[in-house]
Amino acid sequence: MTLIELLVYMVLAVVVLLIVGGLLINSLTTQRTVRNATQASNAGQLVAQSVAQGVRNASALKVTAPIFGGELLTVLTASMTTPQTWSCQAWYFGSGEVRTKTSSTLIPTTAASVANWTLLGTGMQSVSGGAVFTSTPLVNPRSVILNLDVSTVNGKPVRINSSSTSLQPLPVPVPVTGLVGLPCF
Numbered sequence: 356m357t358l359i360e361l362l363v364y365m366v367l368a369v370v371v372l373l374i375v376g377g378l379l380i381n382s383l384t385t386q387r388t389v390r391n392a393t394q395a396s397n398a399g400q401l402v403a404q405s406v407a408q409g410v411r412n413a414s415a416l417k418v419t420a421p422i423f424g425g426e427l428l429t430v431l432t433a434s435m436t437t438p439q440t441w442s443c444q445a446w447y448f449g450s451g452e453v454r455t456k457t458s459s460t461l462i463p464t465t466a467a468s469v470a471n472w473t474l475l476g477t478g479m480q481s482v483s484g485g486a487v488f489t490s491t492p493l494v495n496p497r498s499v500i501l502n503l504d505v506s507t508v509n510g511k512p513v514r515i516n517s518s519s520t521s522l523q524p525l526p527v528p529v530p531v532t533g534l535v536g537l538p539c540f
Contacts, residue, residue, distance in 0.1 A: 391508045392507055392510060395513040405455055410498075410499050412433045413430035413432045413433075414432075415540070416430040418486075421464050425447055425469075426488050427447050428488040442458060444462075445464065446475075447464070451479055452475075455473050479504070479506075480504050480512070
């Protein structure tokens with residue numbers, strides 16, 4: 356082989372390596388983007404699944420805005436065990452987070468107590484400044500629409516939009532008081 360042939364082969368090898376390297380970098384970038392979108396989708400689906408299960412088993416629900424900001428969804432929900440037990444469950448959206456708490460008594464909703472609730476997800480935001488939890492009392496008083504965006508690291512946010520309706524028969528009295536909705540509200 357001559358020196359010129361070796362130089363031509365080296366140039367061809369460099370061109371092939373540059374093409375393969377470019378493909379590898381593009382596939383790694385695509386993999387990172389898909390992984391970030393998947394993580395955001397999983398976080399949003401966890402929130403949606405938690406809210407849907409609580410609302411489906413609820414005899415009463417209430418959407419409020421606490422004085423310290425954010426949104427609060429509270430339900431009186433039945434367990435999925437036999438015999439059924441009743442508990443209060445709440446979800447709080449604020450500061451880009453969704454938190455939840457379940458209790459057999461009234462759930463305190465101060466800023467300090469909400470900070471200790473179970474964190475379901477971060478990077479959450481309302482869609483176009485609207486409400487995350489929307490109740491439709493005139494259409495169906497035991498239905499909630501969940502609408503939020505979950506941010507990704509460097510891409511478009513993942514939109515989570517779900518609707519849940521209680522499957523409990525009306526009315527379902529609380530065994531101790533005989534009232535619907537107490538002691539949760």
